[in-house]
Amino acid sequence: MYNNVILFKPIIEEYAVYQGKxxxxxxxxxxxxxxxxxxxxxxxKYIYLKEKGKYKDLEEIRSNADIIIENIEKELWKIIENSSNPISNLPIEAIKIGLLIIMVDAFMRCNILEEPPKL
Structure with a gap:
């Protein structure tokens, strides 16, 4: 995988099938x-760019891909927890799955991490 994703690779593979839906x-x-x-x-993308700013070059970004994704997930959870939109009627498990699907979609759209070079 271009971005050296290891920890989140199975999650990306598992939830990529939901991109069409x-x-x-x-x-x-x-x-x-x-x-x-x-x-x-x-x-x-904004959260990713803030994370990306912590690293000096593409190689360092790629080496820290899992940490970057994990930090984006944490930041999105903070937003969800502090949201004024009522989500109390949804089970936390449903919210977590939904968040993972959206994150995988954002990753595949290259809003998280870097787009592989076109060959």
Whole structure:
């Protein structure tokens, strides 16, 4: 894997299959005129860019890929926990799975870590 992801590789492989379903949800949201998808992905990208700023070059970013992903997940959890949107009716397990699916989607869209060079 280009970005040296080790710890999160099985998670990415497991949840990548949901990308098509998530894309359909995003399409429906966009049809209704909402920009929530863009805001969501931009927020994840912003968190990644802050994490990326801790490292001096691409090699160091790649070497710390799992730490970067883990820190992004922690930051997203903080946002969820501090959100004014009511999520109390959802089981924490459902929220965790949803977060992982969205993170994997963001990774595959290259909003988390670096895009492999095009050959």
């Amino acid at each position: 998530l894309n359909k949800l995003y399409e429906e949201i966009e049809k209704q005129g909402s920009t929530k998808k863009e805001f969501l992905l931009q927020n994840i």
